[in-house]
Amino acid sequence: MAAVLRRGIKFISFGSSQVFSGGCKHGKTSTLSSFSSSNRNSSSSSKIKVDLDSSTGIAVMKFQNPPVNSMNLEFLTEFSIGLEKLELDKSCRGVILTSAQPKIFSAGLDILDMYGKTPEHYEEFWRAVQDMWLKLYGYSKITIAAINGSSPAGGCLVSMASDYRIMADNPRYRIGLNETQLGIVAPFWFKDTMVNTVGHRTTELSLQFGLMYSPSDALKIGLVDQLVPEENILSTATETMTKWLDIPDHAREISKSMLRKPTVDRLLASRDADIKNFVSFIAKDSIQKSLGLYLTMLKQRKV
Numbered sequence: 001m002a003a004v005l006r007r008g009i010k011f012i013s014f015g016s017s018q019v020f021s022g023g024c025k026h027g028k029t030s031t032l033s034s035f036s037s038s039n040r041n042s043s044s045s046s047k048i049k050v051d052l053d054s055s056t057g058i059a060v061m062k063f064q065n066p067p068v069n070s071m072n073l074e075f076l077t078e079f080s081i082g083l084e085k086l087e088l089d090k091s092c093r094g095v096i097l098t099s100a101q102p103k104i105f106s107a108g109l110d111i112l113d114m115y116g117k118t119p120e121h122y123e124e125f126w127r128a129v130q131d132m133w134l135k136l137y138g139y140s141k142i143t144i145a146a147i148n149g150s151s152p153a154g155g156c157l158v159s160m161a162s163d164y165r166i167m168a169d170n171p172r173y174r175i176g177l178n179e180t181q182l183g184i185v186a187p188f189w190f191k192d193t194m195v196n197t198v199g200h201r202t203t204e205l206s207l208q209f210g211l212m213y214s215p216s217d218a219l220k221i222g223l224v225d226q227l228v229p230e231e232n233i234l235s236t237a238t239e240t241m242t243k244w245l246d247i248p249d250h251a252r253e254i255s256k257s258m259l260r261k262p263t264v265d266r267l268l269a270s271r272d273a274d275i276k277n278f279v280s281f282i283a284k285d286s287i288q289k290s291l292g293l294y295l296t297m298l299k300q301r302k303v
């Protein structure tokens with residue numbers, strides 16, 4: 001990390017995985033108003049828009065936290081509550097996660113929630129990150145990530161926690177767990193999620209280098225399942241969901257739980273210790289300094 005910061009370069013390249021393109025700015029997206037007809041049900045919290053079609057059982061959750069869908073405390077809380085509501089709604093059988101922001105699925109955890117705050121804030125924030133992952137990774141319904149933009153760190157975690165990942169085939173986009181490049185360490189449950197997705201060896205390289213992958217490289221290593229032209233991403237996600245819906249819910253749910261429950265249980269068994277670990281790590285002077293430098297570089301468009 002220090003070397004990366006000193007060199008002032010963007011993300012480390014690996015094989016044909018390259019750096020973030022960066023440079024673009026995003027305007028604000030207005031909150032879409034709610035509407036309802038016989039089969040459609042829309043609701044819009046300030047940061048996530050939910051549109052449920054009860055005739056198909058498919059809900060679309062659209063992240064709308066401009067400019068880059070960074071996951072701050074409010075976003076994480078709304079995300080967990082939105083997922084919970086859909087899980088309890090019998091007319092919903094599957095959820096598509098996507099972004100309302102151009103070019104970005106999610107920039108990951110909001111760095112400002114990990115920088116210059118009180119221990120109490122770090123604790124509340126980390127609990128919200130845990131809540132979101134526990135809900136999504138252990139979700140009983142089908143989840144498909146329609147990754148219509150770059151997806152570093154926490155954005156990649158959300159994608160990996162979904163059942164199926166479709167990414168827009170745009171060579172400027174990147175996805176991966178880049179934590180080490182910020183001088184921070186992905187916790188064990190981020191690591192477990194990645195191991196479960198791409199295997200141990202690929203995770204060893206990915207996590208240590210903080211690798212960010214182009215869509216084609218992400219497909220090669222199995223970090224995403226399918227690439228499509230950007231304009232087709234939502235229609236492909238809906239078609240794919242329809243195929244998943246052909247499988248009887250109870251059988252699919254039990255199979256999913258059999259594969260994921262041990263990973264979920266590991267965090268459930270050590271939530272408080274994990275929070276304590278996060279708070280003491282993130283509050284260290286050296287870590288705060290690294291995050292401060294990274295934020296400066298972000299502002300100067302050097303990341």
Ligand SMILES: CCCCCC/C=C\CC(=O)SCCNC(=O)CCNC(=O)[C@H](O)C(C)(C)COP(=O)(O)OP(=O)(O)OC[C@H]1O[C@@H](n2cnc3c(N)ncnc32)[C@H](O)[C@@H]1OP(=O)(O)O
Binds near residue numbers: 023187277303
């Ligand atoms: C035991 C310890 C455990 C710790 C474990 C922590 C685990 C997970 C960590 C994370 O998820 S950390 C977040 C990592 N994310 C990143 O590194 C992404 C950084 N962002 C980018 O690379 C780019 O912003 C982008 C996402 C590729 C978008 O590029 P674009 O050129 O379109 O936009 P920018 O001009 O760069 O950004 C606009 C605006 O947003 C601010 N910003 C970007 N990302 C974040 C973020 N993650 N948190 C907070 N703010 C962010 C950026 O600074 C710009 O702000 P302004 O300059 O306009 O004020």
